[in-house]
Amino acid sequence: MRSYVSKQVKQLKPSGIRRFFDLAASMDGVISLGVGEPDFVTPWSVCEASISSLERGHTSYTANAGLMELRKEIVFYLQSHFHVRYDAQSEVIVTVGASQALDIAMRAVLDSEDEVIIAEPSFVSYAPLVSLAGGRPVAVETSIEHEFKLQADQLENAISPKTKALLLCSPNNPTGSILNRKELEEIARVVKKYDLLVIADEIYAELSYDEPHCSIASLEEMRERTILVSGFSKGFAMTGWRLGYICAPEELTQAMLKIHQYAMMCAPTMAQYGAIEALQNGQEDVEHMRKSYRRRRNYIVESLNQIGLDCHMPGGAFYVFPSIARTGMTSEEFAERLLMEERVAVVPGSVFGKGGEGHIRCSYASSMEALQGAIVRMQRFMERNCRK
Template identity: 60%
Template sequence: MTQVKKHEAKLSRAVESIQPSGIRRFFDMASSMENIISLGVGEPDFTTPWSVREASIHSLESGRTSYTANAGLIELREAISDYMEERFDVSYRPEDEVIVTVGASEGIDIALRSVVDPGDDVLIVEPCFVSYAPLVSMAGGQPIPVPTFMKDDFQVTLETLQEKITPKTKAIMLSFPNNPTGGVMGREDLEKLRDFIIEHDLVVLSDEIYAELSYDQEHVSTAAIDGLKERTILISGFSKSFAMTGWRVGYVCAPAAYAAAMLKIHQYAMMCASTMAQYAALEALTNGRQEMEEMITSYRQRRNFFVKSLREAGLSCHTPGGAFYAFPSIKASGLSSEQFAEQLLLEQHVAVVPGHVFGEGGEGHIRCSYAASMAQLEEAVDRIAVFMNTIKKEG
């Protein structure tokens, strides 16, 4: 009788080498506790505007439940094109330079896979969103971290880039306003990088999902810098600016050759973004701007209060120019980022994210989202102050 051999999972080495998100462990711990104030979630605390929800409902009631074009509804692509030109002064043809994606996350994935060959180096400005390095690895590339520091307001410097460049470097991943630091890069800052990018013939993958959440100066897109548009893939979406995280609708804008390559991947992997979500996104761009501006005003007020309060609690913190995160230094505590976050959670029931999960340069910091109510923020900083006083007494 033939003995049946037990099957052992034959997993991709690239996938096996990737670690799960470091954020998840803290969310799992917090979910089993009571009286938690969570400053860990990276999403707005606002509800999607009613007119946007209504547009999606209407699309369902009208029977608009079939596939759209792979690249997305042409009406939505036209609206995205108009919006990008009006707000950020960058022009893209809706018919062949704009793709509607399943969130900005898919946009990052297809952008990397359309550019990276096995063995290519990709510069990743850190601290950064946790998916960048794993997605580079899964595309066959080698992620090369480029650190930024609080003393520079978490802006990338030309000197640091020059230390990291190699003959194998093909692309650079930028994300401003930045998650987790809230750092921003203005026009002059980006212009300082232009000659370096052109000299080394780099493709720029610019994640601008927080572009609208820029508080002290107007956001300047990398694609708006002279000489960079033709080599830039711009990634954005509706999650942060229109409080539409769960709708999973984003977009990429790029020169036609890059867009065509990304569309190949998108059409096989996703077919198209959700039809109902696309109609909602169209309504957001058409009639949701006022609610967006109200959210931005609220976030600015919360930022000012929260950063001031963190400093009063004994934590050094730069003023984030965008997004909705503070990234204070916790080095004065004598604890590692993970120790600080875990003890703060267990002792004071405040959930934050340890900085090291955003790259090695994030060690010594924690990420705190101020996309929470003022009442929650006030209570959170009171608890953080108690925690810091406890550490001082123990020290």
């Protein structure tokens, strides 16, 4: 049967995150710092709004682009929080998670061999999505010296005649790093100089702890060359609802809508009604979760540094990306041994690209009790394996 599988799909590697998650799930007593999913349940008012929509018989398709009421709420939310405005009628699509939004963005803009620059370490789906759309991912390795932030000169040096887009994630998965306004302006200068498109993954925008999130689309002359991707999974604790959105200038949005309507028809109707409630009345819940994550971030960064895992202070998301250099192990060896010896699941940095080797990703979207238990186990592991 293998002969029926496309060559393109054969070349794709399975997700390294899922491999460790599946392994951990088969073991007893594991504390998982692996999968990036909020430990909060969806706010009840959001669930109630969705249930109410079912009770009122809203079980049919919506418009391909999503409920107009939801699109208007998305427009208002982006304008009031991040100072970027879109037209609800023609520049917003409600998608099945931010993942589908990224997929249709790639397929709508990439032709064969078009290059997309990706700052690594990066989320595991980025490069495969570029490849599946017929493009070529070009990795640029960031470093701990710059807190894993893409530098403007790095971007400029990676550009070739085939470069079409930059894929940017801030706050970043897996490092938690944030590009502030000044840093984004430097990147935007290069983007405009070479007439590039930016695909901005801002799914963690609500989880910015030390300074307000800045969207690159809000910068001068950047709205017209940015595809903004976001959703409800992380900031609103709605991962299982599979609801995201994509915003861009009309010509780009209408191109993406063609793919969306053939591949997906529309996002789940009851989830869209829940999302309306989240945007209208969910800010208190978002702020509660954000403050809790911030406390956990401060705890885990301090604790990891104390036990010998050097870790910078990330500005957002819910990940830390400590160095394991003191152990002399590869990131995969470290993750496997930590899981087998101490029943703590983390993700090896190597799955996020070459720039991730020598690090591990730990998610602090777990209870403080779980984080404290994990640190105790990791300290034992480091005492046995840390080079003096």
